Amino acid sequence: MSAADLLLEVGVEEIPARFLPSARRALAEAATQTFAAWQVGHGAIEATGTPRRIVLIVRALETVQADRTETITGPPWDRAFDDQGAPTAAAEGFARKHGIAPQDLQQIDTPRGPAAGLTRTVAGRETRELLAEAIPDWLAGLPFGKNMRWEETGVRFARPVRWLVACLGGEPVSVEFAGIVAGAQSSGHRFYGGPFTVASVDDYLAALPGQFIELRPEDRRERIVRGANELAAGEGVRIDWDDALLDEVVDLVEWPLPLLGRFAPEFLELPDVVLEAPMKGHQRYFPVRNADGSLANRFLIVSNQPEDPEGLIVAGNQRVLSARLSDARFFWDQDLARPIHEHAEALQRITWQTGLGTLQDLVERVARLATDLAPSFEASTDIVREAAALYLADLGTQMVYEFAELQGEIGAIYAERQGVAVDVVEAMRGAHQPRASEDPLPDRPEAAALSVAHRIVQIVGHLLLGHRVRGNQDPYGMRRAAIGVMRVLTAHRLPVSVTTLSRAAADLYAADSVDIPDDLDQRIVEFWEQRLAAWLEQAGADAALSRAAARVCEGLVTRAAAAVTQIQELRHDTARYEALADTYKRLRNIARDTEPVSDIADWTDAETAPFAAVLAQAEQELSAQLDLAARGADADLVAPLMAVIEAADVLFEDVRINADDPAVALSRKGLLRRAQSVFDRIVDFDLLISGGSRS
Template sequence: MIDLLVEIGTEELPPKALKKLSEAFTDGIVAGLQDAGLQAHGVFPYAAPRRLAVWLQGVPVRQEDQTIERKGPAVQAAFDKDGNPSKAAEGFARSCGVAFAALQRVETDKGAWLVFRQQQQGQDTADLFPAIVEKSLAGLPIPKRMRWGSGAAEFVRPVHWVVMLADDAIADAKVIDAEILSIRTGRHSYGHRFHAPAPLEIAKPSTYAEQLGGAYVIARFAARREMIQRKVEALAAELGGKAIMPEGLLDEVTALVEWPVPVAGRFEERFLDVPQEALISTMQDNQKYFALVDADGKLMPRFITIANIESNDVAQISAGNERVIRPRFSDAEFFWNQDKKQPLENRREQLKSMVFQQKLGTLYDKSGRVAQLAATIANQLGVDEKLAVRAAELAKCDLVTSMVFEFTELQGAMGRYYAQHDGEPAEVATAMEEQYMPRFAGDELPSTATGRILALAERLDTLAGIFGIGQKPTGAKDPFALRRAALGVLRILIEQQLPLDLADLLDKAADGLTPQLGKKPDTQEALDYILDRLRAYYQEQGIGASLVDAVASLKPTQPLDFDRRVKAVAAFRALTAAESLAAANKRISNILKKVEGVLPETVNASLLQVEAEKVLAAAVQAQQGKVLPLFAAGAYEDALLSLAELREPVDRFFDDVMVMADDAALKNNRIALLNQMRGLFLRVADLSVL
């Protein structure tokens, strides 16, 4: 076994891409080793602003010898009528570089074939490693590569050194001599740009991280991230607060520094009059600071930044960061004060100049349609229609404020603040922000009735409109985020228990679009698209596709009802009777498909001759009395659990009764019985799909 190390030393790598680049680099090398028949016992990735590296522990020193086999033409086609090798056979032999006599025969279940077998000696792993690294580098997710100097090499940033070592733990680690990205490999790395700028000779792969640590570089991304999180939490506690540390910001800061040192800063308390979302946004997005909040979640006039240097004068670093943030906060303060001078309602006219989509009109047009649809939904749910309409009319007005123009990610949140300042009802103000919920998978859902209605109406208008003009999303393009919109609609309807019918809502949305488009758009494609998202929705919950398909085959259009059916089928499938009854439903389905004309539905008791069919008929009749009220109440799980009692009479029926009897009356009566029974199951799902 040997250990391998590769380090690509660069100028500062893009911080938002560093983690992904490291993962891809490591995965590419591991895959390359596996393709060569090699596997490391341990894989340790390293990623810092100026380096990507991988230590591979315990890799076989060489490949095993392999038998290479090439399959040629069938023996039947390998000889002509005189028994001489055919042209195809001779051509195959030439392509293998041997005479025809060197080929062998192999017998398979599809006949005999000519094959060429050759023993290939395994290569040294160290000889294979440079090509594996080069292939991994070539496959990195780099949107645009750059060139530097006079060379032809291309990479995400200029490369200054490459370390490549092999260590068998007996002799000293040796440099694997190669040229990677126009740089000759060696054993010299570099530590921190300021604290340890001199060349650093790496002794062996296993000492790499320790040696860099001595040179003020925490090479492992995860270790550096954990250190930053721990130090920020500790400093925040000293300051009497708690740091806000989004995962993305933590990753980005980790990618910016090699030797993290937390430094506290402060800003004037007067800025706290500005909505804290604006201040937090500029701290995180522009300055990469960690904002601090108190025990009540209120923003404190403090922040923590991460320096990349051990300074003898930390106060200078703190003062510099305070100086940089002050003008940004002043801008936010100015925008806030200016925007408050004009109420949201007065900004509606400005929406007439903002195009939503060329064929679907402006945001003003859209807000009118959404208000109309919101009123319909409010009436169906029995909640205040006026609040829903008011929220819809004001929903997009914050988009024309100076604050949202500068901080686009604050749309909705600033709408809430401006609505509160204007004295709008509390639920209307909250709906300004909740209209965008859920923003992403797993995000919170609207908490108010008006927020839920606005979120639904907004998405349904977009879905009906974009599909109505034939601009449905493709695999690569979804400019209006219709996938996210569809999942948002489903989550709100299902998880917030809203008994609304999607087909009806989309039809109402189409009514609103009719004046704009000159005709009423067809919404069937939009409906199918939304319902298709249910597969992914339930997959995340561990519910298999076949259960979803069993319900979807009946085409229910109320997502809440769909959810109850899926949960019922999932519970039913866990029963011991499920497999037998699913098979019986499949068998019944196949029988009924062969019946020509209208299926009989009425069972004539006088035509029941065999005991097994009498028992099944009685059981079906008894179940009808039990489950029909349950179906009416939407208690699908209880209904299926009751129908599971049909297992034994169904099994006995198929054992003892000939359905397709010669006597037409008997046959039709038995078909009617099976049709009745299957009809009960079809009130929930098509179990034959299972």
Template sequence: MSLHTVLFELGCEELPPKSLKTLRDALLSEVTTRLQSAGLPYAKINAYAAPRRLAILIEGIEGHQPDRVEERRGPSVAGAFKPDGTPTPAAIGFAKGAGIEVSDLIRIPTDKGEWLVHRKTVTGQSLDDLLPALLQESLNALPIAKRMRSAASRTEFVRPVQWVVLMKDATIIPATIQDFASSNQTYGHRFHAPAAITLSSAGDYLAALRNAYVVADFDERQQLIDTQVKKLADEVNAEALVPADLRDEVTGLVEWPVALRATFESRFLHVPQEALISTMQDNQKYFCLVDSNGKLQPYFITVSNIESKDPTQITLGNEKVVRPRLTDAEFFFKQDQKQPLAARQEKLANRIFQAQLGTLWDKTERIATLAAYIAGQIGGNVEHTIQAAKLSKCDLASEMVGEFPELQGIAGSYYAALEGAPSDVSTAIREQYLPKFAGDVLPQTLTGVSIALADRLDTLAGIFGINQPPTGNKDPFGLRRVAIGILRILIEKRLTLSLTDLVEQAVTNYATRIENPSKTIQDAKAFLESRYRSMYEDQGIEVDVIQAVQALNPVSPLDFDQRIRAVQNFRALPEATALAAANKRVANILAKETVSLGAIDTALLVEPAEKTLYETLEALEPKVHPLLAQSDYTPALSQLAALRTPIDAFFESVMVNADDAALRLNRLRLLTRLRALFLSVADVSLLQG
């Protein structure tokens, strides 16, 4: 059977650039899945995407499905025939449904007796017959939030369709897809090569489009952009800022990328560079340039979709367009400086944080109180912390943040520095929102740490206090992200603060606004602790390790983390499985007994194995207890691994439930002491083998 090359291209009006890559990947996935389901093997499949097209190129594909045998089971032989051998209605009905006689059915033996079966060979369909429906189904399954119809067509897609190409080698596969008849005609660049292109063969697709100024391969186009941008940046000893999302969007905007470097007036550099970068990236889709220290340079790179005979005109046009936007940012920056940052506190008193929890100024005062408490606990500057907290939300009432919401905290940091605030104060205003997302950096100053924690704890306590916790996938206040931020700061900044204490302080600051403080504390703390699992699972920590530590309910997230690392290390030891099983056995024994307090009587240690276990405990405890006191859990558990042999020997030769009550109690006390030593780190009995 011969192999073929198949090309499918859907030509559209300009597709959404932000979702072009997603559409390409989804189309490839959907077509691949359906080809596999149809039993059509192929050598290679690729997807292509440019602003006006989505395409699939399949190489080395069979022209037909293979024939297949379908088997349908009917009634059992016992139920298919009467005692005289004549078929029952069940057998007759089954045969009739299959379009054959009962005598044509075959019998197959099973472990439950013989059954009647109908087998038939189904001839595979041709590729030409299968592809149209397969491709239409794939298009229908694409992740498109909003679909549209064009003209009188009732068929929907993300953008109006303009043409459809469907070819097998050099022939057109007749089909109607998205209401368009298939052909072998595609179109090149809208301006450089607007005429129709007749493809002589499916395999000519990429080359034909390249000759028409279209790089159809999304990844190749992106690599061209990367290379051009880097070359232009290197020419002025700068580095381009290329966020992944912007990189994908720009790639989705152009068919024939031509990068050009332009400039803006150096006077704009006194404006917070985050504002300049924000407007150039978000509004103009430019790549900004910075020096080796990350300082913005008076250049930007735009990626044009045409190869102009006079690129200077394009450069000048972009410079003309960006100038008013930078001027706006400069204007807002100057306007904001006409009054002190603290003067905006009055506006915060008129802005609602949450209807039941008061204004933004109410929140600011609570943050100041809690942050001061935290700063005192961690050795921070309490006076500076209160000053920074009082200013922390003031920039929300500024012109700059009103125009550029993403600059909250950043704008306030600039204004505070310009007013001569201490460096940790101005820095903390910026750091209060860190971390903003998973993997983001944390605050570096103790002042910033204090405010970042206080802000999140205040939100958590307040929302739980009015009984609006996250439910299912709904988390309107972002409390899951808030909780992870709290845990990350406490752990990664190595702060030995108690979650209970912090939550209690946060709830107390709300005074009468929270009707049931004790329930709020309990619920908020439980929610924080529930985040441990998702946080550590994201790090690849096994669930049983997390459960082993959670069983002890450590008060400090830092202590929790140290125990997690120790148990994860212990779990990898060769002795871990046996010790976990032994601890489980000990836990089960002790759960059934009431063991009175008291010392182990060495005179009652009569079996060699129990003497050895006791002596090993005596030798280990002086080594382990100092480690536990220093929260040095990893070497502590490593020391306890030496207990494997004496524990195994104990259970092999010692009867714990002895008839002699004194002997039994002494052995239970020995196991209690053993169990307590392991429980000083985690409940390793919960570890799985």
């Protein structure tokens, strides 16, 4: 079967760098899934591009679908023909719908019995025709953080589409998207390139360098790093690479040119973070360091130009950075002229969330919760209180107003410069950790207590206002805050329940006369079940097991993690796991709709007394093991269950549960229901066995 290379290029106004990686992945996935559905063979699929073009290249794409055999079933055979073999109205209608005579219907075996039907060969379509239908859907389905509309068809895309190229084997594919019909004309670099005609994939790739286009992100990255490192080595310095910033810069340019700039040495008197904030956060420059690790008065620019022979690009960027650093030095001087406690007083005048009070109200709630939490972390309550009063003080500074990314860090620096105790400063700094899922955790107990309290109080505040985490959308940072709480509690191996902490935070809001919704407790439970399940799943557990552990762990993060680990290990022992699942299902089915008995200490039913004794011992042992698991210690959660399973096997063999006496039968079912509840203290086995489908 013949094959040809496919080229698809979507030319756009510059798309924000953060949107591009996911869009490229989605385009490759859409093409792969579509070709599989079409049963069309292909070679390598590559989705790539620059800020001004999203490109799909597919090698050796079969140009025609293979013919396929299709079986279509209709009414049951005994309803399609009567006793004399004559077609019924059902058969005639089915045959007419598919353009054949009733006598040509075949008897086809199906899971529901014989049916009337037909088998026919469907000729494969031209791939070019299929692409014309599929490409607009691929493009419309690309995920962008934000979309816009700009033309009359109402298509939504990250930025306006300006041209389309679509060709298969050098021949055009008739595609229309966003009011633009695909052609063979592409466009080069915005300033140094121009229109050029595309004849094939290889012709397109060969033409790009002459148009000052480095198509692939990995090639732009290599060009930036190699060129910058060579420049730095020539001046005896090194680039302070930031992978996240580099990923962004790679998708800001089409033809990267690394350049080194300078700034006045006197700015080096400012802390490194103050210098780096305008460099990295505002201008997308990379800091440069001396051989001893100190910050140099250099910075790396990545320009989207082929050259800078007269140094105009460097000079312009130096002027911009100098102005930004002058601002930073002014803010630094002005902020340090006032005590950090005065900056904290400004929080009384800043609203946190409408209906939840000011930032000062937030601070006071965090302080109360962190103080209560401090003994669990073996932290000093005095240090926690003092740090809580100051950890958001920099929100009242000019520096943070201008450079928001310094919030949390600059406050600690100001406090340190003004003689605040080191332990308090470190607690202030650590309260903001972790900022992201992979960031370092606070390393001091006071900081850890404050970090957890800060996030819990914020989460509960958002739940009070009805805010939610929906899919990938987390506008209030609730998912990030929850991950931070779980990471800190896990690292410290604390048997502290996130739901209990959240209820305590809710009480603090109530004490401040904030209106509490009737369903707040339900919101808290549901939020933490979802966040715990997602966190466990991200750590490697399957979705059903993650949900089952989160459902019953009572908000104890380390306990949930231990339960998941041990059930995963048990699954590798197929015989033991199946025995557990079979026993659980039998207990559940027999005791369905029965309340568990409340007391088995003095069990009087002689026939079931041995089982009751084993169950009582298992309950006691499991409680001890769950407590160990909650503290992050070695625990065996499965052993108590296995003891119950062995006793249950004997019970089912020797005792008739449905005794003649209804009262005895009811108590025995209640005993089994209590045994079932022992299993459910580890994970929700009912949910696990159902595959996570039960709500």
